[in-house]
Amino acid sequence: MRANQSSPAPAWTRRGFLQASAAASAVAAPDVRAASQRFAPTWESLVSGYRAPDWFRDAKFGIWAHWTAQCVPEAGDWYARNMYIQGHAQYEHHLKTYGHPTQVGFMEMNHRWKAEHWDPDALLDLYVKAGAKYFVALANHHDNFDNYDSKYHGWNSTRIGPRRDIVGIWAQAARKRGLRFGVSNHAGNAWHWFQTAYGYDAQGPLAGRRYDAFKLTQADGRGSWWEGLDPQDLYTGRNMVIPDGFTDPKAAADWHAANDGLWHVPPPANTPAFTRRWFLRCRDLIDSYRPDLLYFDNDGIPLGQAGMDIAAHFYNASMDWHGGKLEAVLNAKGLYGERRLAVVEDVERGSRDDIQPQPWQTDTCIGDWHYSRSVFENHQYKSAATVIHILCDVVSKNGNLLLSVPLKGDGTIDSDERRTLEGIAAWMARNGEAIYGTRPWRRYGEGPTRVGGGSMSESATQPFTADDIRYTSKGGALYAIALGWPQDGRLRLTALAQDSALAPGAIERVEALGSSAPLSFTRSRGGLEVRLPEGLAGTPAVALKIRGTGLA
Known part of the structure; x- marks a missing residue:
């Protein structure tokens, strides 16, 4: 639908463009000068x-x-x-x-x-x-x-x-x-x-x-x-x-x-x-x-x-x-190319398949961009869990999520939209520490689900599972977010295996966000295995905070 920017820009100078605007338009051009001209x-x-x-x-x-x-x-x-x-x-x-x-x-x-x-x-x-x-x-x-x-x-x-x-x-x-x-x-x-x-x-x-x-x-x-x-x-x-x-x-x-x-x-x-x-x-x-x-x-x-x-x-x-x-x-x-250094690139209804060197953004909507009565009546909005999974995936890859919530013409949202927002709110209140102010870790994550890279790739991505893990880091801590609840209540992180090149030091403490109590864990060459609190069963995503040497 959208073509690449292949046509050359007109050979106008800044001054020439503005002079032409003032001369040929019925409205006068404003003063274009700014105090800063960096x-x-x-x-x-x-x-x-x-x-x-x-x-x-x-x-x-x-x-x-x-x-x-x-x-x-x-x-x-x-x-x-x-x-x-x-x-x-x-x-x-x-x-x-x-x-x-x-x-x-x-x-x-x-x-x-x-x-x-x-x-x-x-x-x-x-x-x-x-x-x-x-x-x-x-x-x-x-x-x-x-x-x-x-x-x-x-x-x-x-x-x-x-x-x-x-x-x-x-x-x-x-x-x-x-x-x-x-x-x-x-x-x-x-x-x-x-x-x-x-x-x-x-x-x-x-x-x-x-x-x-x-x-x-x-x-x-x-x-x-x-x-x-x-x-x-x-x-x-x-x-x-x-x-x-x-x-x-x-x-x-x-x-x-x-x-x-x-x-x-x-x-x-x-x-x-x-x-x-x-x-x-x-x-x-x-x-x-x-x-x-x-x-x-x-x-x-x-x-x-x-x-x-x-x-x-x-x-x-x-x-x-x-x-x-x-x-x-x-x-x-x-x-x-280098144009990605000049602005923050937006990827509409899509993601990236790995950590990006520059900050970026995905924008998506829980339904249609403009309000659709049929989407509401058929309960087709993205669930809170889906939005949370997209957010965790994008943040792990150095991105932001801009989420559209369609308004009716009268300026209101419907009950299904409100339910999605309230679900996001409940999760973020407990787990926002693993999102806000974080930066990508050495690996964005692990797991079986492959995310299609690029614009409009959202529909090609399969739903995430409890085996899909996303990593973020902040303040010397590593955050591991499981995009679901494992059936046996145990989370396995292969990136943190004993003698892993990604995490060569000791794991000292693991806790679930929202609780200061330490969790029991074992570490082997197969990975770090953590027993999750039973009270978190059913949550859309489980976020762990991990401390140790060599993690940051």
């Missing part, structure tokens, strides 16, 4: 100057509110795109529930998004209880709607729908609880992703009649809820419009998948105004909310030089905010 907008500068901050390396676990108007229909991921593809389940849902997309387009979902039961303080209390050390709010998705008080984009949550500054309110609630705060920006892909809105039905009584995005102009909004706004600013303009003549819905869907469904990273050649506005919106987001983390849903830095300018500005601004100390985390995907 970072220039080049890969070479980012690679040579960046190091992931300790707060991120210590935090290990964050929770993400991946929340937009696409949650209103409760029909799952990518509703804003798929509701315009005849034959797709979300098209059928939209037709039945709201009307035909020639008359009721996705912009109407933004109007229907009221967030009427949203209680950010209660949600953040639950996330903190679950063990999150940072929180990320979605600032905009591929549907090109800003969830904040955007100075350069009228299609935003203070003017439409919730009529509140979603990002600002999240930021205040998160920081009040001592959490680091992040934002995710997905709008760099909107210029191609949203082109289905300019399509048409291939069959039926409205065959050939273009959908709402194709015809609407600012003038059409007089007297309506969107008066003064131009729908083309939301839908991004006619960049990759499907040609006339398709009579087979599947063939039309295949055209979209092959053309406007690609994960383009370079800026759109025919609509430079989109890139200019994206730059202004993203810079406004950074300057207004001062995030600790900025997540790009892109392979590499999005939109060529515009994205590089944003990356350098974010790092320089972070140094200004923190007295010369760089505290910023920038997430991007699909990186290679």
